[in-house]
Amino acid sequence: MNLSVENLSKVYLNEGNVHTVLSGVSFTVQEGQFLTLLGPSGCGKTTLLTILAGFQDASGGSVLLNGKKVIKPGPDRGFVFQNYALFPWMTVQDNILYPMKRRKMPRQQREQRLKELLEMAQLEGKERLYPHQLSGGMKQRTAFVRALAGSPEVLLMDEPLGAVDFQMRQILQEELESLWLKDKTTVIMVTHDVDEAIYLSDRVIVMSSWEGIILEDLEIKLGRPRNRNGEKYLRHKENLMNVLRKALVKESDASGKERELCLA
Ligand SMILES: Nc1ncnc2c1ncn2[C@@H]1O[C@H](COP(=O)(O)OP(=O)(O)OP(=O)(O)O)[C@@H](O)[C@H]1O
Ligand SMILES: [Mg+2]
Incomplete structure (x- = not known):
């Protein structure tokens, strides 16, 4: 990169x-x-x-x-928007699968990567929930691994x-750091x-x-x-x-x- x-x-x-x-x-x-x-x-x-x-x-x-x-957006760049911007009509797993589908990743590979990312973000068991059913931290972790799902270069x-209050913000910074350290994108x-x-x-x-x-x-x-x-x-x-x-x-x-x- x-x-x-x-x-x-x-x-x-x-x-x-x-x-x-x-x-x-x-x-x-x-x-x-x-x-x-x-x-x-x-x-x-x-x-x-x-x-x-x-x-x-x-x-x-x-x-x-x-x-x-x-000159245009591409899967080599992941983007996390302010306020997470998850697709509210999609479950956690569909949100995470979305960039992989866009990249036309074969089904088996997608399922494997989804499993890895859910584990990485400690979201196992939450994959069928919708964004409004998640805590702030879970939304943030979903947004982060969704952005990583397409294996972007940056x-x-x-x-x-x-959008997070001061104390929650420090906790989420720590979560973000530990997620990033596992991947180092x-x-x-x-x-x-x-x-x-x-x-x-x-x-x-x-x-x-x-x-x-x-x-x-x-x-x-x-x-x-x-x-x-x-x-x-x-x-x-x-x-x-x-x-x-x-x-x-x-x-x-x-x-x-x-x-x-x-x-x-
Ligand atoms: N599409 C646009 N058309 C015209 N002016 C714009 C447009 N987008 C941003 N600006 C102007 O450009 C400047 C920078 O905006 P920008 O959103 O990049 O700031 P920022 O550093 O992200 O601010 P913040 O910390 O408040 O999010 C602002 O003065 C804004 O009004
Ligand atoms: Mg801004």
Whole structure:
């Protein structure tokens, strides 16, 4: 797996007004890495992730997956939407089987993979339930293994825990981590939660409110599972909080004379 984002830009036209959301965004992702895109609301995280997924086109620059330009969605990229977005009319097992059917995987192989994924996500016995009959954690695990079911090269997750309250969120982060450790698919996750970014990521890219410019590209080399109260952990947290504060400020010139607070 080799993913590179090269000089990407995205411009929206809103009623004749040009709105540059992304400009000159470049980075490459290594195989097996858990990468998080962190940034304030409205800075272009979802826009970037949906371009990587091929759901929409960039205005300039390119995304290359294994050297091939991304122009449309494909089974080589799994996507976890905010609020899980399971198909409510399908049972857990039909949700998980869906990407495999799309990939035209032979029946026997599908059944085998389904068994593995249900076991991995501790969902055995729940396969015939519908999403509304599941707990938040079960929905999240179903969404995660469904996205893995088609064996994507890279898993894209847009605020997968965005709708969850604080305490549940920490528990689900731990579940997400242990699921990911069993599989180690390359992940690009979007969040605006600093603690979540440090707990889960090998690398954090901080985007600014202003044209999605990359303010920081930080490696987090702490062992797993991480101690949220550890000294190094807390230092990373303070550092990223400071960067995130800067992410809200647009500096129009190098001297910083003219500053504009972008409260997106
Ligand atoms: N389809 C669209 N047409 C026009 N403008 C859009 C469109 N989608 C997003 N935008 C604008 O682009 C900017 C970035 O939106 P985006 O959804 O990428 O932000 P985000 O970083 O994901 O924010 P959040 O954390 O709130 O989800 C916003 O100002 C938004 O209004
Ligand atoms: Mg978003």
